Amino acid sequence: MPSDAPSATRVRTNVTSDIREAIMRGDFVPGQRLIEADLTEQFAASRGAVRSALLELAADGLVERVANRGARVRVVPLDEAIEIYEVRMAVEALCAAKAAERIGDAEAEELRSIGSDMRAAVADGDTMRYRQLNQRLHQRIREISGQRTASNVLERLRAQSVRQQFKVATMPGRPQVSLPEHLAIIEAICAGDAEGADRAIRVHLSSVMDAMRKASEN
Amino acid sequence: MPSDAPSATRVRTNVTSDIREAIMRGDFVPGQRLIEADLTEQFAASRGAVRSALLELAADGLVERVANRGARVRVVPLDEAIEIYEVRMAVEALCAAKAAERIGDAEAEELRSIGSDMRAAVADGDTMRYRQLNQRLHQRIREISGQRTASNVLERLRAQSVRQQFKVATMPGRPQVSLPEHLAIIEAICAGDAEGADRAIRVHLSSVMDAMRKASEN
DNA sequence: CCCGCCAATATTGTCAACAATTCCGCCACC
DNA sequence: GGTGGCGGAATTGTTGACAATATTGGCGGG
The missing domain is CATH 1.20.120.530 (GntR ligand-binding domain-like)
Structure with a gap:
């Protein structure tokens, strides 16, 4: 798994990784709401891509999602x-x-x-x-x-x-x-x-x- | 996890769980392709829901997804x-x-x-x-x-x-x-x-x- | 002054159509 | 007879609009 391909097909930047790194870097603090529209703008991606990303990150345990109330950075007590x-x-x-x-x-x-x-x-x-x-x-x-x-x-x-x-x-x-x-x-x-x-x-x-x-x- | 709630709020059946259980039950054999259109019909859900489900199951390690080539039940050697x-x-x-x-x-x-x-x-x-x-x-x-x-x-x-x-x-x-x-x-x-x-x-x-x-x- | 209801708003969930990609069989060509 | 390109079909990926749901702030009653 090349995390940094030199010139390869990383033209299309992966939104999931971007958000993941932003969370791990601390750009989003625990408990902070992650609103799809905002992320769409911030990462210049379609809403569908953002949705997929949040879904994946939720499976990874990095964000919490509650139905109809959106996602937020999971706070780990x-x-x-x-x-x-x-x-x-x-x-x-x-x-x-x-x-x-x-x-x-x-x-x-x-x-x-x-x-x-x-x-x-x-x-x-x-x-x-x-x-x-x-x-x-x-x-x-x-x-x-x-x-x-x-x-x-x-x-x-x-x-x-x-x-x-x-x-x-x-x-x-x-x-x-x-x-x-x-x-x-x-x-x-x-x-x-x-x-x-x-x-x-x-x-x-x-x-x-x-x-x-x-x-x-x- | 009630697989058959008697009357409760399980009106809207969760597609992800359904597919997950189908895989674990063996309805889908390892390596089998999971075509979105087929699942849409089989589980009477929208394609979007099926897509989300496959995404989530991929994060769970139950299915493998390759770009533009769809999902299949992951085969564990x-x-x-x-x-x-x-x-x-x-x-x-x-x-x-x-x-x-x-x-x-x-x-x-x-x-x-x-x-x-x-x-x-x-x-x-x-x-x-x-x-x-x-x-x-x-x-x-x-x-x-x-x-x-x-x-x-x-x-x-x-x-x-x-x-x-x-x-x-x-x-x-x-x-x-x-x-x-x-x-x-x-x-x-x-x-x-x-x-x-x-x-x-x-x-x-x-x-x-x-x-x-x-x-x-x- | 406080509390519960109600409309307005913000946000997520769903859907259907369209675009892009891959796969497969076929045919010309070497 | 094998091989490489070339459509057409199948499938996934994306987009935008619309519906459903939760939140917020104001308003009237107690």
């Missing part, structure tokens, strides 16, 4: 965010374990390289870069695991909790906490230690969940 | 079915563990009652009834677990693999194998043994996966 993370923990642990079983030398080097970059980003206090590396690490682990279904599920769940994830990632001192957890995950996977990778992922996501709870106490 | 079951294992294990932690006396009695019914159904050789009870057991465990997100994910995955599940369930001698596994799950959950419930679920789903592999060797 804390307890539901926790549930999402509990599922993520189970599925990411599966992916990490599988990745540990299947990893090759080149891929191991790549993961370690991401680890080094993360260390550097934390040392420089570059939170944004760390966030990107974090996402890339998790994505790469999923890819190495070869579990397409698990990847789909995780991608879906991540989209739903991207806001909470952002809140946590930008907490002061948070990178210092999560960096060693990430490095532990990388080491376990590269060592082919499925059991250890499973544990390391769970430790990491537990830590994220704790931080999430703390963040919401404000 | 064995290796993908296995992946689906690996994810199910992870998530159902989570649900079982949570259910074990939260179960009350009334619910425990209900689960045990399902267990007895299953025993009876196997003794009578009533495979269909056993299948129903099986589904109800898993569903009830999800409900008791209180994990909405996990339930959604599982419901989705179950819809995709319902065909394989059927193949396995109707294998001769299969109920005799899975009955004790189910009873073990029930006992662990009722005993409040989260760890044991997790293990029991994994044992059971591993067994299903093995059976699935054998079934596809034909």
Whole structure:
């Protein structure tokens, strides 16, 4: 799936992706109404296309639709965010374990390289870069695991909790906490230690969940 | 979900559910083309409604859509079915563990009652009834677990693999194998043994996966 | 001063016709 | 005899107008 085809048939921009990205980027805040007419204008698409997009995004759990009352960006309360993370923990642990079983030398080097970059980003206090590396690490682990279904599920769940994830990632001192957890995950996977990778992922996501709870106490 | 509401507001029957059920029931076989005009006639709905339905079902992973070439019932190859079951294992294990932690006396009695019914159904050789009870057991465990997100994910995955599940369930001698596994799950959950419930679920789903592999060797 | 009704408005849902695309059989041509 | 183009049919995609439904603000009664 080429997310950025160089010159190919991406002439006709996909409205669904546009709206999805707008939501995940935060252009639309949770709870905000998404009125078809407005979106039609904003994205220069037909109403039918907008309708289809909203339908698809509703299936993805990103927007809520109630009959005859339209769509709005779904607001994920804390307890539901926790549930999402509990599922993520189970599925990411599966992916990490599988990745540990299947990893090759080149891929191991790549993961370690991401680890080094993360260390550097934390040392420089570059939170944004760390966030990107974090996402890339998790994505790469999923890819190495070869579990397409698990990847789909995780991608879906991540989209739903991207806001909470952002809140946590930008907490002061948070990178210092999560960096060693990430490095532990990388080491376990590269060592082919499925059991250890499973544990390391769970430790990491537990830590994220704790931080999430703390963040919401404000 | 009342499939046959007696008098309620089910005047306007939902096309999406109808098609979904038709697929899961096997009225449409995997790979079969789903032509909008035909569905329009068959379900007495407008083409727009059918289109929306196909869009939604595609998001659910039940049908495949390619641009300008229409929709067809998605065919799930064995290796993908296995992946689906690996994810199910992870998530159902989570649900079982949570259910074990939260179960009350009334619910425990209900689960045990399902267990007895299953025993009876196997003794009578009533495979269909056993299948129903099986589904109800898993569903009830999800409900008791209180994990909405996990339930959604599982419901989705179950819809995709319902065909394989059927193949396995109707294998001769299969109920005799899975009955004790189910009873073990029930006992662990009722005993409040989260760890044991997790293990029991994994044992059971591993067994299903093995059976699935054998079934596809034909 | 507050509350429930009613019309006006905003918004979504549905429909039918039209445009664009792909598929399939046929025929000329090599 | 095989191959490549060329219509015609089938099917999906899009558009615009219309119908159905919910929301809002005002108005009169209590």
